[in-house]
Amino acid sequence: MSEVDVLFANLGHAADPQTAECIEKTVRDGSDRDLNRINALAFADAHGLDPEKTIAAFLHAARIGAFEMTWNVLCPGCGGVLDTGATLKAVDRDSYHCALCAAGYEPTLDEMVEVTFTVNPRVRRIAAHDPDRLPPLEYYRQVFFSSGVDLPDDLEERFGRILLEIIELDPGEKAFVSVQLPQQFVIIFDAVTHSAQFIDVQGEPTSERQNLSMVISQAHATNETLTLRPGLLRLTLENHSDRRVLPNVCIANDDLHDILGHRRPFLTAKRLLTNQSFRDIYRTDTLDVDQRLQITSLTFLFTDLRGSTALYERVGDLAAFDLVRAHFRVLQEIVAMEAGAVVKTIGDAVMATFPSPDRAVAAALRMREAMLRLNAERGSEDLLLKIGIHEGPCLAISLNDRQDYFGQTVNIASRVQGLADPHVILTTEAIVGNEEVSEILRQRGITSVSRMEEIHGIGREVRIFALP
Template sequence: MSDTNALLAALRQSADPAVADKIDELVAHGTDRELNRVNPVAFATRYGFDEDRTVSTFLHAGRMGLFDISWNVLCPGCGGVMEAGSTLKTVNRDHYHCALCATGYEPTLDEMVEVTFTVSPRVRRIAAHDPDRLPLLEYYRQVYFSSGVALPEDLEARFSKSMLEMVELAPGERAILSMQLPEGFIIIFDAVTHSTQFLEVKGEPTQERQLLTMVISQGQSGNQALTLRPGPLRLTVENHTDRRVLPNVCVADDNLRGILSTRVRFLTAKQLLSNQTFRDIYRTDTLDIDQRLKITSLTFLFTDLRGSTALYERVGDLAAFDLVRAHFKVLYDIVAAEAGAVVKTIGDAVMATFPTPERAVSAALRMREAMRTLNDERGHEELLLKIGLHEGPCLAVNLDDRQDYFGQTVNIASRVQNLADTRAILTTEAVLTNDRVAGILSGSGIEPVPRPATMLRGIDHEVKIFALP
């Protein structure tokens, strides 16, 4: 435990000490369930902490070995975890299928990949470290469902109203279950292998016993729905895997849907990739060189210093270098404070990303004001910043050994910045359609001024651009 105490002490030094104290308390006194797949967003809400500081503290805790990070591909329908991996590199398929919902999805980093933190077994052993020993419904709660599904505390009592049967089968074991089928849609589902059988029960009730065999094997996908009649069923379930399986038979009714209906925000992969702490401490350990992961909405901010060459000529290399470095530090601090991340610098230019448009707009306004303050302190307008914004879909990729972004949205944002001058921030209409952006601008007394429709170089359609004076 002394090693753990040393790590926690180091965490207080490198991250938010208040959040670190609460993590210390969680590790020492939290239940096993509370220490499995911790949702940092919910953690911040629960204790009234700043969300970005909480995420950063958990990232530091993960890097130190206090917690193991899991990247979980989620079903948008039921909230189940279709696949889990220790790095984003494991999200390497073009298509994921939820057997429970019988629906396929192309993965996106916006709402389909969550990031959770489980206490390391070196710090404290919990039941989830050996999931095959978890009680049946705890396996569903702690392993199958994501941290974004707020399952009720009385899950067993609630679920029993929809459940007809549930059984635990060891490897190679077989069970014979007898039940009375009601009219409706019945699901036989195993949370370990995701094996599924759908039953459509309809027609005239029968007194004759119906027979059905379900074989659970590794990698099995969902089956076509079978039609049965209301009445007695003799179900044989066989486990052909080398693991314990947990098949249950339940009615897909309003009660079941109600159990899964309460959702909470969770830490998405998109949010994490645009987190400066994550980029700083994990660097290239994010994507494989061939990975192309879709993000449906990300906001890009580009900046550049106008006349930087003349600045070097006017004040000399050393003084100009110090000025430019001071400008970079201010921009980095503002980006991080607005939950964004600097992707790269190109000469005197900066490319940054933000999970939402209002964060980017707030950062842009703060950058402009910060440059004015720096210039006022020197008594000269030597740092003249051009800023451009755009929001839209993109791909997260690995370029030149760093996590980067690719796509038309990136190109448009860069082109918009190229059109900007130092008097006004330029942004596209896509950014301004966000309600929270409108609130920020209204609160700042800024009225967007439309510019003539513009054809940007390399873009085959007109882009509506607005100036923020």
Template sequence: MQAAALFSALRQAAEPAVAAAIERLVAQGPDRALCRINALAFAASHALAEEPTIAGFLHAAKLGLFDMSWNVLCPGCGGVLDSGANLKSIHQEQYHCALCAAGYEPSLDERVEVSFTVSPRLRAIAAHDPDRLPPFEYYRQVFFSTGVDLRDDFEERFAAAILAMVELQPGEKTALSLELPAQFAILFDAVTHSVQFLDVQGEPTPQTQVLSMVVSNGHELNEAVRLRPGPLRLALQNHSDRRVLPNLCVAGDNLHAILERRRPFLTAKRLLTTQTFRDLHRTESLTVDQRLKLASLTFLFTDLRGSTALYERVGDLAAFDLVRAHFRVLQDIVAAEQGAVVKTIGDAVMATFPSPDKGLSAALKMRSAMRDLNSQRRCDDFVLKIGIHEGPCLAVSLNDRQDYFGQTVNIASRVQGLADPQAILATASVVEDEAARELLLRSGVAPVRRPVFLRGMAREVPIFALT
């Protein structure tokens, strides 16, 4: 009965086709399909639009049907380096991938994904107890991110790359005998990320070589061990408090074929610029001390011209209603372009978009929508000044709300301040974006260069008026 009520609520909140597809998934999907769901892949496989699908899963998570997971990824192998229930769990300045022997900053652009797993209160699946998953399923459902396209031949290809794999319970140890080929090999445990590299080369030896590794949570990266092709006795000990799955695999074509298959996934950046997320999951904000980097985010600022005179002319109540009407139109346009309104300041709006073309498209639609509002109301009260800029920034928490900080935000705000009524001003990073250029060409809009000096900046900044 509780599930029926929750799905009824989901049907009220999400698009009908999305809600129906999610309900079918929970009722009929295999366990594997309900663990760390890639919302973009789900949309593609069900012929659904991405934005309504993302919104549907966000509503489902808010209702308790799914648990969200924020996963820090290795861009090299696509493995999950850390995972938490919210954005606050991303607390390290750098994460290290033992398998790739490399460190990475947890940029929200492509190195943090958001996935959805069915709640155990709704349906129990094997991945709710990952230490009981079969080894290959652990790799598929827990170790690899949703951006790695693990197809039906995954187990076959992985098995072809593996020389040996064992399961060890806490405190357990074992010894294996195997034959080493003349190829680089990796001894790796997906649970603790313990690793040892084997540089196998030279003339084959008939003598049995010996190698041992202690699998533990605090395992440190070791230099590659130089070995020769031939017999090997491998001793393994589990000093962790969990079941571990050490395997010795050849770093050859089969392994590379698995790692090279990639697909789009829901990034933290995309989610943070989704209006539904900001509306439903305000408690997913960062902690006061967190500073998470974004390599690129597009900011759009608007301001309503002459709002003070409007209040004077028509009175506070009527003016307030007009301003609210303009906010509703702008918010709808922002959401339709994969953006989110970060905040309103008086009669101004600050919005973010995942890419320059989305921000630019929103700006053009806003200008057109204000003209339509003026025509409908037979007035000229709705005249916007718009500024757009793209660049790196920090995601921060300000006044218990997820916000952004940095020079990119300052420039976008100051560019808007220079705009004339009904004008859209954009910086070079926006109009020179390939997708943005194509949009301007299709729209018949010609950017006119206007070099200016912005307050607080020593060098000239080229901006473009979109007329």
């Protein structure tokens, strides 16, 4: 049995067998492009697989060395990859600038950081393992643009309609290019160094030759838009970087916007951090101690057992411990089923995160039903679960050698749980105002009941909603 056979045999044991088999078939029979920067959600959709099982399978594949996982910082405008690293620790800048969009962005984990998977070269060698040898437009497709940009299959043909020139320049090389400028907005852009120059072509056409020099280097220098007239442009390009560069001159019209405007869901860093398989596999190697990464919106669910001290007194330490452990096991299974992750347990309490409010509410309803079943099986009311949910912005941090969260959203979620009665789920307006949550409650015939509460440490009253 070859090393590759052993790897995929191990993957079949660690992950969902159907998903593992599909990944193995793609490695053996797929194109090189299919195996570079795989979008796990698009892969699941294309093969009719469960998205959560697919994410888990690729995580296990990365753990055993069959794939390499990369974290890419994206431009929200064009979808280009502004920076990339092997871990989330590489996202270490306060802001990122996109030369193509001429805009700067403060990184968030919601939509600006994607996670992709590329086959390991010892499993199968693909062209993207040597990106400087990719054909120019294939470099743009496979390296510059993120997995969330749904580029057309006929990219070369469609891009050719707006392309005035594209060349390859080795390190230290200079080239002279002549292009006929139309009366439109033109961009000179290199996807390797992210160098750009904007040209606003306007006015009367000229028969005189216009000249422009552009130095391409690793420094992401900002540029001012130049105004030139329609007509011949003599363009001098110099590569001062240490890599091959691929500058192109194209017309920035509706055709270009249409090529780049089609997007598809991709695996965000936020979603991965709330994935239980990821937390189980990468417990301590996610963030540096000093990192503080913003998440625009994350849903927190807190649970606690009321009267657990009395429970230990009533049934004895051993029986109470076994019961509490059973309750933890059930809650963790439900959290994972709803695409969430348990961040930590504190005594008899659980802190969990979910990518959206509807998944948290669905989990809370399942938890309540599960505790009622456990109590019915025992013929007692030993497990009195209190649940609180809130959604909002937060910071992803590293605390006590684990990935954790910090901020007012976390505080409010915890305090809301503290106000809950057993078997009644308490939420905030941010939760019940969610469209998907409203549909869940409507289908279950649940009518929320609201009241104002003073929440300790917040300094103001907050409207909370009980889901009886």
